[in-house]
Amino acid sequence: MRKALSQKDRRKMPSQERSRFTVEAILDAAVQVFERHGYAAGTTARIAERAGVSVGSLYQYFPNKDAILVALVDQHLAEVQTLAGVVFARAHAADLTLPQALRVIVAGFVDMHALNPQLHRLLSEEVVLPGEAQEKLARLKQSIVEAVGQLLARYGVAEQGSPGLTAYVLVQVADHLTHQLVLHPPVPLTPQQCVDEILLVVLGYLGQTNPFTPPPASPAPPPKECPPADAAETAAR
Amino acid sequence: MRKALSQKDRRKMPSQERSRFTVEAILDAAVQVFERHGYAAGTTARIAERAGVSVGSLYQYFPNKDAILVALVDQHLAEVQTLAGVVFARAHAADLTLPQALRVIVAGFVDMHALNPQLHRLLSEEVVLPGEAQEKLARLKQSIVEAVGQLLARYGVAEQGSPGLTAYVLVQVADHLTHQLVLHPPVPLTPQQCVDEILLVVLGYLGQTNPFTPPPASPAPPPKECPPADAAETAAR
Amino acid sequence: MRKALSQKDRRKMPSQERSRFTVEAILDAAVQVFERHGYAAGTTARIAERAGVSVGSLYQYFPNKDAILVALVDQHLAEVQTLAGVVFARAHAADLTLPQALRVIVAGFVDMHALNPQLHRLLSEEVVLPGEAQEKLARLKQSIVEAVGQLLARYGVAEQGSPGLTAYVLVQVADHLTHQLVLHPPVPLTPQQCVDEILLVVLGYLGQTNPFTPPPASPAPPPKECPPADAAETAAR
Amino acid sequence: MRKALSQKDRRKMPSQERSRFTVEAILDAAVQVFERHGYAAGTTARIAERAGVSVGSLYQYFPNKDAILVALVDQHLAEVQTLAGVVFARAHAADLTLPQALRVIVAGFVDMHALNPQLHRLLSEEVVLPGEAQEKLARLKQSIVEAVGQLLARYGVAEQGSPGLTAYVLVQVADHLTHQLVLHPPVPLTPQQCVDEILLVVLGYLGQTNPFTPPPASPAPPPKECPPADAAETAAR
């Protein structure tokens, strides 16, 4: 079904002034169109129209429809990785309690989604996406799970039973709740309230999971190195 | 965009022996095809082929593609409502503690998803579905949220701040976690373990939300340590 | 049964050079295809093929098959109305006898059919056409009947008994005979001969109907013996 | 497009009691369905349904859809020929004037159409019919034209100029007017009035064409005022 990009990928990377602008217009339009109609039913014609360019121009910059989605994913990845880097660095500040660290992270998630909620929902919920996009997204999510796992480990939250499960569940819950509360809040919510509510879930879960040990930092045994502040950035690779 | 089924729905619902079988084959096939390709890209030809019938036969029973999805939704609704009825009834047994009641419900959810995980994911995550399907699903979810809300109320879990938010979050979390753990478990999990993990989240959330009051109605707090983990598994029958 | 053109008719009407040509090629092809196979069995693929374009191009200019027919009808209407305007104006010249006036009109009809006999036959005889087309055609015919009725009235041809019947019969006869004599002449006929023959019927009918009064308005009876038989042939330009 | 009846035409001629009834039910249904939807869009399923039989049964008696139409044509032919035989015989009565003879014939036509107006319209106006049907109809019309020609000849109505043209025009006019006045009368009309109006056209035409010689054969002109207007109505039985 999917056609390989048989011909040499002669599309130019946007270097010119106008080019860059056009590409962004297309990507912005694509987000809206894909969100409104889904990926399969989002037509290139509509994207071009909404972007204010011709289909021909669209194909000047993207070899095919899939490539637009992939570009969207790449853009998303870059944003998330950048933000995640900052957020995890901040969360690793030596003097934070685990709840404080988690608040930093959850707030970061919410900010991320608030940027472009529709895109996030599309990428994480559209049932079928091109293989390439799906793989990249999976890798991203995996890296975040790992980063969270490391954070938990640092605070001595033992992964009882299934290693990796706790972090996975945490990320799933936080991610999905963020989607829902941002896109379909059952009652009006400020971002702040979103964060609070998600934290209730997250902390409750960890409390139930593991009456974790007091703060880390202190003289006591964080024998482990300190993970590089930008933990997630590496992981995101 | 969507065509109303203006004409009398002349498709005969299965009455004969063979018919009923054919209809089921088509619905089963549809679940797989929609799951693999998404709704928009799931072609009727592929559905028919996988069902082992001709397109013509498919259209003998369904006036159009949307109707197949709607039938799937209806089937899903019926199953869920039946199971939910049993589960909530059981959860309202007078002598259960809240954790016990919640375990019953979560176990019910997991059983439900275990029946046809792909269908559940499709219906709850596909970004764009026919309006009719979307509305029915929304009503279903709403009714479940309300039922959970009532259960919580019964146990004195006050909806502090935003009324309805707690139940909504609870259902979102339980539902989504079930999807994920059933479809993409990061580590192998038994249904029993799924239930346990989800309960950790749910109970933790409630614990954080509201150090809820002891048992409800009955004078004697149930001494039982743990309700049978597979409480609802029987109900699922 | 027929689908309303619910969506904004995004098809562009010809603006560019090439477009206009394509649209005309399609319409011309449609006339031939509909004539050869009838409307229902005239496929868009065949129309496109005969027009020398792809189906896609056809649908770039017409939102659906019905719209092609409607365009044909509109084109027909425009032609007929223009020609009818000229013809009736000429027929109302003050110094014409009724036979002379009728000759002008009949000659105009024949000229009209001679332009595109197949289209005329299709539009007036195909048993089932899209509602929109049928209504427009009915209105056209009605307006012609009325114009003829006025002409007759002017010459004092009383509508004995059923008002409107005479003009209706006159138009029916003239119209149908023109079709037949143009498309299936039992013997070879020049347009001139067609007009003559039809006039025989028309004048005979009126003669039988009503030994109509002498000339109308002007006091002095027109001395002219016979108007040039091909009166309207020039007008057809 | 049309499939040859490759297999031996094993369909049985209706011999049994019920068979004959079924065949008629199908043909009656077919008339209605073809009339409402046109031939191409009249489906066999609908015909069968309206006839109160299954598609299977329909195909028991007719090898394909075309055959139904052809049977209709044959039936029509038989009726018309029978009626025409009676009518023309009566019209040849030695003592009738031409107007009287023509009245007999026109009344016969009107009776014929009144029997099954829709069928007549379908057969004479549907633009495209199966070749076989079209040929048979053409032959029928030709034979009627010839019979009328002979009648005219008998009354000394010379075919000036184009031999055969007068009779052809006469039949066209009478036939078409009958359709129109029966199916779409501009004002309410009794069959009697239809006949009168058509006769006005026909007689007028002949009067214009050829101030025909007095009665034919017999020396004594028939003094009879008017033949019974419903002359053929009995014949129609």
Place this chain on the structure above:
DNA sequence: AATGAATGAGCCTTCATTCAT
């Protein structure tokens, strides 16, 4: 580079016809 007309494979749907029951 931009434009948008043109292309045609493929999708949803219908319907004449067959055949197992």
Place this chain on the structure above:
DNA sequence: GATGAATGAAGGCTCATTCAT
């Protein structure tokens, strides 16, 4: 003989993609 489920070719229409201007 009757039934109606099954079949699949064909039709209307869409849309990703190409290409002449």
